[in-house]
Amino acid sequence: MSQRETWATRAGFILAAVGSAVGLGNIWQFPFKTSEYGGATFLVVYLIAALGIGLPAMLAEFVIGRKSNLNAISAFEKLGHGNWKWVGVLGVGTGFWILSYYSVVGGWVLRYLGGSLTGAYFADPAGYFGSISAGLDALVLHAVFIALVVAIVAGGVEEGIEKATKLMVPSIVVILGVLAVWVVTLPGAAPGYGYFLSPDLSTLSLSVSFDPLPSFSGPLTDVIPFAVSQAFFSLSLGMGAMITYASYVGEDQSLFSDSLTVVVLNSAVGVLAGLVVIPLLFVQGIEPGSGGAGALFVSLATAFGELPAGRLVGVVFFAVVLIAALSSAISLLEVVTSYVVDNYGARRPRIASALGALIFLLGIPSAIDTAWLGWFDTLAYQLLLPLSVLGVLVFTGWVYGRPAVAELLSGSSLGEGVGLTWLWLARTIVILAVLLTLWLGVQTLFV
Numbered sequence: 001m002s003q004r005e006t007w008a009t010r011a012g013f014i015l016a017a018v019g020s021a022v023g024l025g026n027i028w029q030f031p032f033k034t035s036e037y038g039g040a041t042f043l044v045v046y047l048i049a050a051l052g053i054g055l056p057a058m059l060a061e062f063v064i065g066r067k068s069n070l071n072a073i074s075a076f077e078k079l080g081h082g083n084w085k086w087v088g089v090l091g092v093g094t095g096f097w098i099l100s101y102y103s104v105v106g107g108w109v110l111r112y113l114g115g116s117l118t119g120a121y122f123a124d125p126a127g128y129f130g131s132i133s134a135g136l137d138a139l140v141l142h143a144v145f146i147a148l149v150v151a152i153v154a155g156g157v158e159e160g161i162e163k164a165t166k167l168m169v170p171s172i173v174v175i176l177g178v179l180a181v182w183v184v185t186l187p188g189a190a191p192g193y194g195y196f197l198s199p200d201l202s203t204l205s206l207s208v209s210f211d212p213l214p215s216f217s218g219p220l221t222d223v224i225p226f227a228v229s230q231a232f233f234s235l236s237l238g239m240g241a242m243i244t245y246a247s248y249v250g251e252d253q254s255l256f257s258d259s260l261t262v263v264v265l266n267s268a269v270g271v272l273a274g275l276v277v278i279p280l281l282f283v284q285g286i287e288p289g290s291g292g293a294g295a296l297f298v299s300l301a302t303a304f305g306e307l308p309a310g311r312l313v314g315v316v317f318f319a320v321v322l323i324a325a326l327s328s329a330i331s332l333l334e335v336v337t338s339y340v341v342d343n344y345g346a347r348r349p350r351i352a353s354a355l356g357a358l359i360f361l362l363g364i365p366s367a368i369d370t371a372w373l374g375w376f377d378t379l380a381y382q383l384l385l386p387l388s389v390l391g392v393l394v395f396t397g398w399v400y401g402r403p404a405v406a407e408l409l410s411g412s413s414l415g416e417g418v419g420l421t422w423l424w425l426a427r428t429i430v431i432l433a434v435l436l437t438l439w440l441g442v443q444t445l446f447v
């Protein structure tokens, strides 16, 4: 095996992990799922899940990655003495699955970037979305997006990935911040803030009865599986991405503070995007939840059409979203690429291209029809993501166990008590919460 690459600087890992986390999940998926599944109720469950489940699960992935110094599949194989490879395979498969339609949406972003330059979507925003999100057009855009991702991953960890993510987060925060301030000034925005930010406490309830299997009822039965999985999706968990990135990290770096940085920044970008998009839906009289996957694009395009400097804002906005989408997508492709590079020593550019081609094929249904995209997305949320995160937690908590605490604490100034608390939580409450998510999610698949 050749010398494994590492991050060039200490900040390299955080930047790349944030780059993986912050993406279409925050800017497209989060506002869209929030408006579809209960507004502020969704927000509350999402934030609790990001901190209470996402953070411990991310620590588990970091520990596995750094300890093993291997790709996401071989890491489980090594630390689990050959028996737990399937957790890695499930994660890598989940990432592959997600990237296939993520890339389709990335293609839409590319198109809207061009459309902002020419003003193509100003006249008929809804019609424009319909025409670019289906058939040959969408297929070509999907291919172009994948090609960009392949080109970056082919360049390797340090040159390609580390550099691509440096500017992204500051630019996203600034642009979303400016847009959020602008949205405040629009007539009709006010109810949007209420919908997004003030939860109706009566909706935060869940009851359970046993006969003998648990059966749940109450408003949260619908919200939990989407909001918790949204936290996993958004934090790039359950796809091997964080394991892979942590495998390039040195023992002198504090995994704990790095993961906290990722969770806080990622949530902040999501909330900021929500502050732009959700009031904007109200301004345009779009019922929350009625717009589907295209609502974000249609409402932003409409808004940019009305802005004095709409073309300029549109170009800048979609350029930043594109960078965010790319830095997330490269983390997914990197997961599989590093597995093949580690195990078969094959050349990085060739592997990346071959995998890109496979992802393109898997994404064809999603590209030509958004109904397929919805189905791919539902299966990822309701089944694959929670199952995969569950595997990571069970392995780290119960199989690998105590050595995980030492690995977690290496490079950090935290006391052992913090590490033991984390392990205990990961073994018990966090696993139960993921089981609940999975249970509720699988039920929604069959109704």
Ligand code: PFF
Pocket: 020, 021, 022, 023, 024, 025, 026, 095, 098, 233, 234, 235, 236, 237, 239, 240, 241, 328, 329, 331, 332
């Ligand atoms: N976390 C990314 C987002 O929120 O857009 C999506 C993503 C990237 C999911 C990488 C999974 C992953 F491995």
Ligand code: NA
Pocket: 020, 021, 022, 023, 025, 026, 233, 234, 235, 236, 266
């Ligand atoms: Na995210």
